[in-house]
Amino acid sequence: MTNAVTYELLxxxxxxxxxxxxxxxxxGDIQTPVFMPVGTQGAVKAMRPEQVADMGAEIILANxxxxxxxxxxxxxxxxxxxxxxxxxxxxxxxxxxxxxxxSLGQLRKITEEGVSFQSHIDGSRHMLSPEKAVEIQxxxxxxxxxxxxxxxxxxxxxxxxxxxxxxxxRWLERCKAAHKDVERQSLFGIMQGGMYKDLRRESAERIxxxxxxxxxIGGLSVxxxxxxxxxxxxxxxxxxxxxxxxxxMGVGTPxxxxxxxxxxxxxxxxxxxxxxxxxxxxxxxxxxxxxxxxKFERDFTPLxxxxxxxxxxxxxxxxxxxxxxxxxxxxxxxxSNHNLHFLIHMMAGIxxxxxxxxxxxxxxxxxxxxxxxx
Amino acid sequence: MTNAVTYELLxxxxxxxxxxxxxxxxxGDIQTPVFMPVGTQGAVKAMRPEQVADMGAEIILANxxxxxxxxxxxxxxxxxxxxxxxxxxxxxxxxxxxxxxxSLGQLRKITEEGVSFQSHIDGSRHMLSPEKAVEIQxxxxxxxxxxxxxxxxxxxxxxxxxxxxxxxxRWLERCKAAHKDVERQSLFGIMQGGMYKDLRRESAERIxxxxxxxxxIGGLSVxxxxxxxxxxxxxxxxxxxxxxxxxxMGVGTPxxxxxxxxxxxxxxxxxxxxxxxxxxxxxxxxxxxxxxxxKFERDFTPLxxxxxxxxxxxxxxxxxxxxxxxxxxxxxxxxSNHNLHFLIHMMAGIxxxxxxxxxxxxxxxxxxxxxxxx
Ligand SMILES: [Zn+2]
Ligand SMILES: [Zn+2]
Numbered sequence: 001m002t003n004a005v006t007y008e009l010l011x012x013x014x015x016x017x018x019x020x021x022x023x024x025x026x027x028g029d030i031q032t033p034v035f036m037p038v039g040t041q042g043a044v045k046a047m048r049p050e051q052v053a054d055m056g057a058e059i060i061l062a063n064x065x066x067x068x069x070x071x072x073x074x075x076x077x078x079x080x081x082x083x084x085x086x087x088x089x090x091x092x093x094x095x096x097x098x099x100x101x102x103s104l105g106q107l108r109k110i111t112e113e114g115v116s117f118q119s120h121i122d123g124s125r126h127m128l129s130p131e132k133a134v135e136i137q138x139x140x141x142x143x144x145x146x147x148x149x150x151x152x153x154x155x156x157x158x159x160x161x162x163x164x165x166x167x168x169x170r171w172l173e174r175c176k177a178a179h180k181d182v183e184r185q186s187l188f189g190i191m192q193g194g195m196y197k198d199l200r201r202e203s204a205e206r207i208x209x210x211x212x213x214x215x216x217i218g219g220l221s222v223x224x225x226x227x228x229x230x231x232x233x234x235x236x237x238x239x240x241x242x243x244x245x246x247x248x249m250g251v252g253t254p255x256x257x258x259x260x261x262x263x264x265x266x267x268x269x270x271x272x273x274x275x276x277x278x279x280x281x282x283x284x285x286x287x288x289x290x291x292x293x294x295k296f297e298r299d300f301t302p303l304x305x306x307x308x309x310x311x312x313x314x315x316x317x318x319x320x321x322x323x324x325x326x327x328x329x330x331x332x333x334x335x336s337n338h339n340l341h342f343l344i345h346m347m348a349g350i351x352x353x354x355x356x357x358x359x360x361x362x363x364x365x366x367x368x369x370x371x372x373x374x
Numbered sequence: 375m376t377n378a379v380t381y382e383l384l385x386x387x388x389x390x391x392x393x394x395x396x397x398x399x400x401x402g403d404i405q406t407p408v409f410m411p412v413g414t415q416g417a418v419k420a421m422r423p424e425q426v427a428d429m430g431a432e433i434i435l436a437n438x439x440x441x442x443x444x445x446x447x448x449x450x451x452x453x454x455x456x457x458x459x460x461x462x463x464x465x466x467x468x469x470x471x472x473x474x475x476x477s478l479g480q481l482r483k484i485t486e487e488g489v490s491f492q493s494h495i496d497g498s499r500h501m502l503s504p505e506k507a508v509e510i511q512x513x514x515x516x517x518x519x520x521x522x523x524x525x526x527x528x529x530x531x532x533x534x535x536x537x538x539x540x541x542x543x544r545w546l547e548r549c550k551a552a553h554k555d556v557e558r559q560s561l562f563g564i565m566q567g568g569m570y571k572d573l574r575r576e577s578a579e580r581i582x583x584x585x586x587x588x589x590x591i592g593g594l595s596v597x598x599x600x601x602x603x604x605x606x607x608x609x610x611x612x613x614x615x616x617x618x619x620x621x622x623m624g625v626g627t628p629x630x631x632x633x634x635x636x637x638x639x640x641x642x643x644x645x646x647x648x649x650x651x652x653x654x655x656x657x658x659x660x661x662x663x664x665x666x667x668x669k670f671e672r673d674f675t676p677l678x679x680x681x682x683x684x685x686x687x688x689x690x691x692x693x694x695x696x697x698x699x700x701x702x703x704x705x706x707x708x709x710s711n712h713n714l715h716f717l718i719h720m721m722a723g724i725x726x727x728x729x730x731x732x733x734x735x736x737x738x739x740x741x742x743x744x745x746x747x748x
Binding site for chain 2: 041300326329
């Protein structure tokens with residue numbers, strides 16, 4: 001019995017915890033560290049899938065909660081699975097829906113069994129449990145499935161976090177028991193424990209004991225100060241096994257990517273690149289720009305003069321600003337393309353730097369241009 | 375002195391007025407009869423320009439009124455012209471802005487000089503005149519410029535139409551006088567005259583006397599019964615010279631395209647393919663479908679099983695419906711692609727049929743599948 005997903009460590013940076021590896025999946029290899037674009041409802045917003053592949057993305061993320069409610073996982077299964085449904089033949093990671101249902105506030109109720117909630121679309125009642133989250137992700141057919149967990153809020157007191165973390169561990173056992181075809185899809189466990197290092201350690205021990213093909217660090221980037229998050233990361237990345245991929249959930253700005261990589265994390269995802277694009281914000285090698293700004297009215301240079309993406313090769317800031325001001329989808333299409341390319345290209349640079357033991361130098365050079373972070 | 379745009383008649387259908395030709399322009403040849411996608415504000419909505427080119431479009435239309443108000447024609451000129459600004463290196467036709475300013479109702483005032491109007495964007499006051507419309511189009515650098523005319527409403531009494539038509543003729547003389555660089559861009563004249571055949575004839579005589587490189591029939595498809603429009607077309611297409619392209623403005627549904635081609639028209643444009651796409655409507659070889667319809671929920675066939683466009687090769691009705699219901703831009707991107715491809719592919723079929731003197735048979739076969747029209 002071979003796990004669907006395996007990790008191969010290629011090289012470790014001599015001066016930091018950064019590591020260069022490959023994740024092997026049934027839908028191709030993923031060079032790590034990797035940034036994963038998000039296709040919440042079965043599409044990376046404003047992008048054709050082959051455009052996402054062409055810029056080098058080897059894996060995207062999709063959301064169990066959204067696809068369960070609409071169109072429904074049975075429909076995706078009937079379509080031949082999510083890869084075929086959405087026309088993406090590379091790897092897919094699905095979250096468990098936990099993050100979304102816990103975020104519903106008044107609309108949800110937590111029990112040992114799972115979380116009952118009302119749909120944000122039509123108010124209909126549903127129950128998400130470890131078994132249900134696995135059933136849905138089995139139907140979607142993602143390469144990497146995430147365990148059903150509680151991403152606890154910040155701040156939260158120790159007893160809440162302890163109870164939540166322990167329940168998440170029990171739920172992980174149920175997820176593992178429910179997931180049968182481990183050669184087709186791999187289930188990743190999620191470390192919780194809030195900002196309490198001893199609880200993080202306990203969580204890590206319990207989930208690592210279950211010998212899953214990969215692990216994620218959850219419950220961070222939930223509103224805590226950046227220093228606190230980095231302190232927690234310093235302490236807990238090494239609690240995860242070296243021979244498995246390590247995934248930091250919901251993180252995708254350049255600064256967090258650098259910090260995560262430096263500490264030995266391999267996988268990252270965030271909706272930000274396409275979300276900010278719809279608001280006219282572009283991430284460039286010289287920092288973030290707002291294309292709606294009047295100073296770009298007659299600026300016939302590309303979004304980022306150092307970028308060779310489709311957008312930067314063919315369009316000026318003046319044009320993209322015009323598209324944005326005119327309410328044309330083209331602005332979101334072009335900026336999304338650039339923002340995703342920027343992060344994917346940045347990660348390629350990071351991987352090369354790790355191979356050459358110059359991650360620290362690369363990070364420094366990046367920030368000298370990018371600014372805003374020491 | 376050579377005109378920028380010239381027409382070459384290749385073949386005339388033996389049984390109808392349909393004709394097969396080529397329009398030569400500074401940005402490439404256009405096989406006619408042709409359907410021209412519309413890029414109102416400098417983008418064919420929800421499409422990358424190379425996708426429009428890849429499906430065979432050789433010319434697109436852009437709107438003078440919109441580009442004059444935003445971003446401003448001077449900015450487009452500074453950018454290197456509209457082709458460069460919008461990343462489209464094939465031919466462009468610009469309208470004159472007349473249709474839009476006359477449609478403004480209370481916000482505009484007509485004089486012999488031109489039309490003064492308030493911007494629909496910010497209420498600022500502007501004047502569009504024959505000279506101004508030419509100046510703007512010169513700045514945009516379109517291959518084909520349209521004369522500044524009044525597209526008179528329907529119904530309208532004879533004296534209104536006569537006055538309007540005569541003013542449009544005087545304006546055409548001013549447009550011609552204002553347009554200097556005829557080797558770079560060609561100015562087309564527009565026939566008016568409402569539903570009055572004698573006024574159409576008078577209009578045609580006067581504009582043909584000016585020996586312009588092409589002519590359009592304006593003032594049709596403005597709400598009159600289809601039979602009346604076809605009756606007017608029967609009478610006035612032949613009033614235009616055989617050695618110049620003939621353009622029917624604002625027409626782009628399959629039935630009108632077939633009727634126009636049958637009567638000897640060469641060029642057509644319409645915003646409909648991309649506009650209806652944003653509402654979930656697809657034109658298929660078996661008629662129009664509304665993708666929001668519940669019956670498509672588990673329909674894993676393409677929008678049009680006989681279509682080989684990008685959309686139909688890669689996505690199911692179920693997926694496109696899911697995108698539409700989920701508010702994803704992807705639905706407009708995919709349906710726009712299909713709808714444009716459908717009309718462009720249909721026109722290619724029409725051209726082939728004309729070459730083989732079987733236009734009538736092709737039209738009959740088309741409607742046997744498409745339905746809804748005898
Ligand atoms: Zn770029
Ligand atoms: Zn199609």
